[in-house]
Amino acid sequence: MTFQVTILGSGSALPQPGRHFSSQLLTAGHECFLIDCGEGTQYRLLEQKFRPSRLRAIFISHLHGDHYFGLFGLLNTLSLGKRTEELYLFGPKGLGDILTEVFRHSSTRLSYPLHYHDLDADNPGPIWSTPTLTIHTLTLRHRVPCTGFVFREKSRARRIIKEKITLDMTYEHMRLLKEGQDVYDKEGKLLYTYEEYTLAPPKPRSYAYCSDTAYLPDLVPYLQDVDLLYHEATFLDDLTERANKTFHSTAAQAARIAEQSNIGKLLIGHLSSRYLDSDASLLEARSVFPNTFMAAEGVTFEIAAQ
Ligand SMILES: [Zn+2]
Numbered sequence: 001m002t003f004q005v006t007i008l009g010s011g012s013a014l015p016q017p018g019r020h021f022s023s024q025l026l027t028a029g030h031e032c033f034l035i036d037c038g039e040g041t042q043y044r045l046l047e048q049k050f051r052p053s054r055l056r057a058i059f060i061s062h063l064h065g066d067h068y069f070g071l072f073g074l075l076n077t078l079s080l081g082k083r084t085e086e087l088y089l090f091g092p093k094g095l096g097d098i099l100t101e102v103f104r105h106s107s108t109r110l111s112y113p114l115h116y117h118d119l120d121a122d123n124p125g126p127i128w129s130t131p132t133l134t135i136h137t138l139t140l141r142h143r144v145p146c147t148g149f150v151f152r153e154k155s156r157a158r159r160i161i162k163e164k165i166t167l168d169m170t171y172e173h174m175r176l177l178k179e180g181q182d183v184y185d186k187e188g189k190l191l192y193t194y195e196e197y198t199l200a201p202p203k204p205r206s207y208a209y210c211s212d213t214a215y216l217p218d219l220v221p222y223l224q225d226v227d228l229l230y231h232e233a234t235f236l237d238d239l240t241e242r243a244n245k246t247f248h249s250t251a252a253q254a255a256r257i258a259e260q261s262n263i264g265k266l267l268i269g270h271l272s273s274r275y276l277d278s279d280a281s282l283l284e285a286r287s288v289f290p291n292t293f294m295a296a297e298g299v300t301f302e303i304a305a306q
């Protein structure tokens with residue numbers, strides 16, 4: 001099953017050529033999710049040749065404009081495209097009111113059901129479950145209520161070893177084996193053991209998204225062993241004071257969170273517009289956590305099955 005993240009935008013508050021506002025597309029099998037929706041996100045989706053009708057849900061981390069000003073346009077375009085499939089939207093308190101007002105003043109009636117859910121940034125926990133994933137929120141530390149998201153694959157059934165299937169094996173036998181149960185006949189005689197006839201399922205994969213936040217070691221227990229972590233890295237370490245004051249992180253701080261959480265791979269982004277290229281940020285993060293990459297526009301990061 002595909003499990004991947006495509007970076008649509010990774011800029012910070014000020015527009016810059018080549019760096020778009022925050023947005024990411026998460027694909028898990030047939031399910032597609034948008035995480036944040038900065039201005040222009042729908043153009044980035046077009047560039048990716050992504051059919052927006054495939055979107056199942058949108059998650060908005062907080063109400064700073066660089067993370068959601070693209071939402072109005074995208075929701076409107078989906079309606080102009082005569083979408084009928086329901087769409088789920090999770091966002092901070094206030095977003096529902098904002099959308100209601102925008103649609104009221106523009107006499108917009110969406111062509112599809114939009115299920116909106118308020119997120120309580122102070123009460124993190126599970127918010128949703130789909131056929132492939134469970135989604136938990138994290139409390140981030142920013143100037144306005146801000147939520148992180150952890151997407152975890154559900155554990156799957158054991159896999160039958162095809163070469164070992166016999167003509168006597170029924171569908172029910174296979175179901176039990178896949179569940180990790182041994183199979184007995186009516187007299188109680190052991191027919192098949194799950195250990196001999198199946199392989200363990202692949203390890204469930206996980207992705208965590210920590211948008212704008214001050215350095216927050218409290219996150220570490222919630223991020224343990226995540227395969228791929230996106231963490232903002234607005235400043236370099238010489239501007240730690242400024243990072244603290246504006247509730248952002250430095251590249252080294254992002255890397256420290258990754259290292260302490262024992263994650264697989266770190267993506268950094270949301271660089272301040274003062275940094276014209278990302279080399280220094282990457283170097284700084286890699287000095288603490290070597291397996292760090294830039295969340296560069298248009299790049300897809302796949303999380304391989306193990
Ligand atoms: Zn931001």
Ligand SMILES: [Zn+2]
Pocket residue numbers: 062064142212
């Ligand atoms: Zn922000």
